[in-house]
Amino acid sequence: MRHFVLILFILSTHLSFGQMDSLRTYYQLSIEAYKAGEYGDFLRYTVRANEIRPNHPALAYNLASAYAVNNRKEEAVSALSTFLRMNASLDYQKDSDFDSLRGYEPYEQLVEQVAQSTKKMTNAQVAFKLSQKENHYESMTYDAGSETFFLGTINTRRIMKYKSGAVEQFLGDEPLLYSIMGLDIDPESNMLWICSAALPEMQGYSDTLQNRSSVFGLELTTGKVKFSYPIPEAILGDLISTGNGAALASDGLGNKLYELRPDGFSVFADLSGTLLNLQGLSKSENQLYISDYLTGLYSLNLKTKSLKKLRDNDLYSEKGTDGLLSYQGHLIGFQNGTQPKRVTGVRFDAHKAVQMKLIEQNSSLKGEPTQGVISGNTLYYIATSAWDAYEDGKYQPDTAADLEIRTLDLVQFLIE
Structure with a gap:
């Protein structure tokens, strides 16, 4: 036995x-x-x-x-x-x-x-690298207009921006800003949405901050804080702009979806009766795709709020999907809760998986895939987030373990 x-x-x-x-x-x-x-x-x-x-x-x-x-x-x-x-x-x-x-x-x-x-493989290329000696990166988004990446850190509670080989701090030293869990851009309002959650790995954590989260809106070009507010008794895991000055955020503690606006938040859908650990969000037309870290992938109709389970059809592991992206009938999942870790592209038809392609699996590098962003037909994703660098609650990274942002042409890989 x-x-x-x-x-x-x-x-x-x-x-x-x-x-x-x-x-x-x-x-x-x-x-x-x-x-x-x-x-x-x-x-x-x-x-x-x-x-x-x-x-x-x-x-x-x-x-x-x-x-x-x-x-x-x-x-x-x-x-x-x-x-x-x-x-x-x-x-x-x-x-x-x-x-x-x-x-x-x-x-x-x-x-x-x-x-x-267990085969070691990757179909992606390295777009750029960043040192993780100081900053542990978890989340990212991309502004195509300015060709700028925005990345959020866990331990130092910062938003960093990267452009043309240069990286600098965009936002930090805000008392209400915790570990950065999700970033997205609303191009209509020229705003960067941010959700953060108080995690034990972050600097300045104490038990008094347990289960606290917050939301920020920044002016995209200047980094000026337009608004911020707390969301109590929640651990926000991801965020997605829905346009018209609004966004949705996932709460992995209470398993609720929050609708976010500059003047505050409300519960958009309470999924606690069905889901156990909400994480990644992605949107395609009137469908919101959700990763539950424990039970799999789901589709939520944004008009009717009806929830449907996406059947894996024995093509991938339901467990362990963190970040989630949608692209032309495919869902790209960043699986850091499986052994080995993977990045997958799964095509669905009528809520059932019909094809799975491996983007990456069993990387020999330290760290894990967490989140990504799609610009046009190009995928960029965090491949080596330094979650393995904590010892006794302290961030002690391997100085040689850089963050790798990898990239892939989705048309060539998924469609053709």
């Missing part, structure tokens, strides 16, 4: 107290049933736990095991394949729970799935 250790307080993050109690109960019952050799109950309780908290590697692995020891081969392979898309490794071959699957062709084919899922 090689069941993952389930740390309940981590696993149950973003669940209600009632869900946490149920999860704890079903998980404990499942393990007790397994130890007692009561495999029917082991399966029943594991299925229920996985329904409460989907796409957790520990539960996904146990589910595959539960199907296997109940001699439900097809379901066992399907569950194990789902787990391996989250965490690609051949360690499962050492587990006697899967002995009944040895020689079963779909099971043996999982070896090739792991090989493909």
Whole structure:
């Protein structure tokens, strides 16, 4: 038996107290049933736990095991394949729970799935590099008119701008400005939208700032603050301009979408009954695309506010998508919650994935992909955000680990 250790307080993050109690109960019952050799109950309780908290590697692995020891081969392979898309490794071959699957062709084919899922590759090129010795970069946007990139930092709570090889501070030293999580430009009002959240990794953090977020609007050419305000009891993860002087922001704590305007905010949609950890946002016409870091991708009709799950069709991992971009029927996802980390381009038809192309996978460089921006037909994205540079709460980066902004021609790669 090689069941993952389930740390309940981590696993149950973003669940209600009632869900946490149920999860704890079903998980404990499942393990007790397994130890007692009561495999029917082991399966029943594991299925229920996985329904409460989907796409957790520990539960996904146990589910595959539960199907296997109940001699439900097809379901066992399907569950194990789902787990391996989250965490690609051949360690499962050492587990006697899967002995009944040895020689079963779909099971043996999982070896090739792991090989493909761990291959080191990238189809993008380096656009430019920035030192992360001082600044840990997380978010970005681009102003095509001035050919300027704007990048937000986590630890130093700054907006930096980059143009023609030169980088300088655009905004900082604002008490209400926390770790910069999302940036977007509203060209109609010549404004840079910013959302930030108080994270323990940032300078000046204290427990009194827990679960605080804020919104800023800057005059794009001068950096002058046009407005700013707090949003309490929220961890804003991304932001997207919707035009007409408004924007939408995702809250990964309360799982709400906030509508932002210069004079304040309101709840646009409360998705807490369905989603567990809202992150990336992208818009195409009247559809808002949402990444839930734990459960996958969704489409929200901006007029009716109806929410639909985008089916993965076994083409990619539902777990671990941070930033999200849309381009001509494709969604580009920055997956830093999978092992290995990936950047994917997935084409959807009728809310179902029909094709997946890997932009990048299993980079040998430190750091992780987080967010990007599309200008015309060109993708730019943060490939090596320094989330691995914290030790005991302090930012201690490898001085050789620069930030890489990578670029890709989307027409050539995704369409042709």
